[in-house]
Structure formats: C-alpha cells, structure tokens
Amino acid sequence: MEYAIETHDLSKSYERHKALDALNLAVPQGTILGLLGPNGSGKTTTVRLLTTLLRPDSGSCRIVGLDVVKQAKEVRRNIGLAGQYAAVDERLTGLENLRLIGTLYHLGRRTVRSRVDDLLDRFNLTGVADRQVKTYSGGMRRRLDLAACLLADPPVVFLDEPTTGLDLINRIAMWELVREQAARGATVLLTTQYLEEADQLADRIVVLNGGRAIAEGTPDELKVGVGGERLEVTVDDPSRAQGVALALGEWGMGPAVIGEGGRRVSVPVDGGIDTVAAAVSALKGEGARIVDFSLRKPSLDDVFLSLTGHGTRAQDSEPDLESENAA
Known part of the structure; x- marks a missing residue:
C-alpha cells in the first residue's frame, strides 16, 4: 500500500x-x-x-x-x-x-x-x-x-x-x-x-x-470502543450536574462524565426498559430538575469524553504561532 x-x-x-x-x-x-x-x-x-x-x-x-x-x-x-x-x-x-x-x-x-x-x-x-x-x-x-x-x-x-x-x-x-x-x-x-x-x-x-x-x-x-448505549441527562442548573453524575455512575456500565457547558451528564448503560426505570429512580433521589433525558448510541463526543475526560474545546492551548515561529 x-x-x-x-x-x-x-x-x-x-x-x-x-x-x-x-x-x-x-x-x-x-x-x-x-x-x-x-x-x-x-x-x-x-x-x-x-x-x-x-x-x-x-x-x-x-x-x-x-x-x-x-x-x-x-x-x-x-x-x-x-x-x-x-x-x-x-x-x-x-x-x-x-x-x-x-x-x-x-x-x-x-x-x-x-x-x-x-x-x-x-x-x-x-x-x-x-x-x-x-x-x-x-x-x-x-x-x-x-x-x-x-x-x-x-x-x-x-x-x-x-x-x-x-x-x-x-x-x-x-x-x-x-x-x-x-x-x-x-x-x-x-x-x-x-x-x-x-x-x-x-x-x-x-x-x-x-x-x-x-x-x-x-x-x-x-464508537464501539466506548461501549453500548449512552444515557444522557441535561439538568437546568450546572451546580447539580456533579450530583447527577455521582448518582448515575453508581449503576452505569462505566463512569459518568459531564459534557461541555456543565449541564449534560452522559453514562454508558446496557440499554432496555430496566435501565430507564433505574435511571429515573436514581434521579428522583438526587432531586435535580431534569430538562432532557435520552437513550442513544455512542457518538464521537462520547469517544472524546471517554478518552480525554473533556471535549475538544478544552481551555489549555498549544503555543501561539509567534512562539512556534520563534522556535
């Protein structure tokens, strides 16, 4: 080749x-x-x-x-x-x-x-x-x-x-x-x-x-490497996202991660109606106001969150162009 x-x-x-x-x-x-x-x-x-x-x-x-x-x-x-x-x-x-x-x-x-x-x-x-x-x-x-x-x-x-x-x-x-x-x-x-x-x-x-x-x-x-389906929950208050992540992480198939903006929490799950019922129960106990709730297949966003722990627009940056030219 x-x-x-x-x-x-x-x-x-x-x-x-x-x-x-x-x-x-x-x-x-x-x-x-x-x-x-x-x-x-x-x-x-x-x-x-x-x-x-x-x-x-x-x-x-x-x-x-x-x-x-x-x-x-x-x-x-x-x-x-x-x-x-x-x-x-x-x-x-x-x-x-x-x-x-x-x-x-x-x-x-x-x-x-x-x-x-x-x-x-x-x-x-x-x-x-x-x-x-x-x-x-x-x-x-x-x-x-x-x-x-x-x-x-x-x-x-x-x-x-x-x-x-x-x-x-x-x-x-x-x-x-x-x-x-x-x-x-x-x-x-x-x-x-x-x-x-x-x-x-x-x-x-x-x-x-x-x-x-x-x-x-x-x-x-x-995407396959990330695992099965993802449960994605969006809260109205970013200060409640960490609590939601902890609650969902207790029964998910892997750690829950908080996405960009600090309001979206995603966790890998094995799918099925039992998963949805367990998630609802966990979220009721946490008490956060949920504005969106969905079950979906992995995306490249999930790949990023899984591999790097944050999205593509992290605040750390490469040296600026002037520094590169100077080098």
Missing part, C-alpha cells in the same frame, strides 16, 4: 513543553484522516511539521514519498494548506488573490481562469470577487483561503479547522469539496473541533492528547 503521509516517531518541543511526542501516522492515498484532540493536544503542531513550516526535533515524515526536511521545496509543490487563520492579502480583491496564487503555481492563464471561476462559484464568492478582501467578513475570508488552498489541485491537502467561522450552508459545501478531493485521489488531513464534521468525512481518525496519539480507528470502531 502506498502512503501519501507517513511519520515515524515525529516529535517537537517548545522549551520544556512537549508539543508532539513520537507520533506515527500512515495515511493511504485517496483517504481522509481526521486528526482530533482538545486544544493543546498537538494538532496544529503536526500540521505545521508536515507542511514544512516547522522542523521536527526528532523522527521523520514524508509526503508522497518526499522527505519533509530534506526535500521541503518539492513537498510544498505537492500540498495545499488552509491554516487556522486565513492567509490572504486584504489589499487585493478576492479575484486578484486567486489569480496571484495561480500565477505562483505556474498553472497557465487558461487553467487559472477556469479554476478561479469554478472555485468562486463553489464558495459563493462570485458576487464579491471584485471587492478588496479587507471588506470581507471573517467567513468570506475563510472561504477565499480554502479556495486558494485547492486552486492547484494538490495531491495532499491539509485543512486545519477549515470550517471555523462558516455558516451551515457553506460548511456543507466545504464537506462536499473535501469528499470530491478524496474521490479524485487526493489525500486529506483534517483537523477539526466539530466532531460531526469528522464523523461525516473521515475514513479514519487519530485522537491526540498531550502530544501523543491515544486512539486510532474508523469512526465506528472508536
């Missing part, structure tokens, strides 16, 4: 902080890898290492067989990158930005014209193509940056939280473009904090935490 992205014991530190610790990846051509983890887990550091923006402290990585350190120039010819922040020139119009990128890639006038027109239409930017980017909203800048990333039709595409700031319609449009890239044979590495996005798009998922890969598999494999 040919791999478009390969890493072996890839590591990176910033002073005393271990941002990435011996990461091993093997991503087949034409597939989509979802790289997930809470803030500070090493996702952005991984992307910056694989796209030649950082040098690893140890280990190795290859893109379409090219060494990222020794053949950095050739690697850059074979990748597209949309980072967390839109990298567009706000003094130029949207059309001028894309034409400039096409010229730098030496695509030829006819190809540039065709690709630019198509991407402007796909990202719903045709009507503002002649406006300076400094007049764009944040979501419009993000869409333009994504269009620039795909302009050269690269064999490997890195998307670092690509749909942040996009509304639902443009997010779905982006999903379709990502699927199209994989269908034509491109390989996509996607980081995201929207777990539904990873569930929809990724062929396989790697979960990072504290700079290390702690789980890998298809979305369904990771």
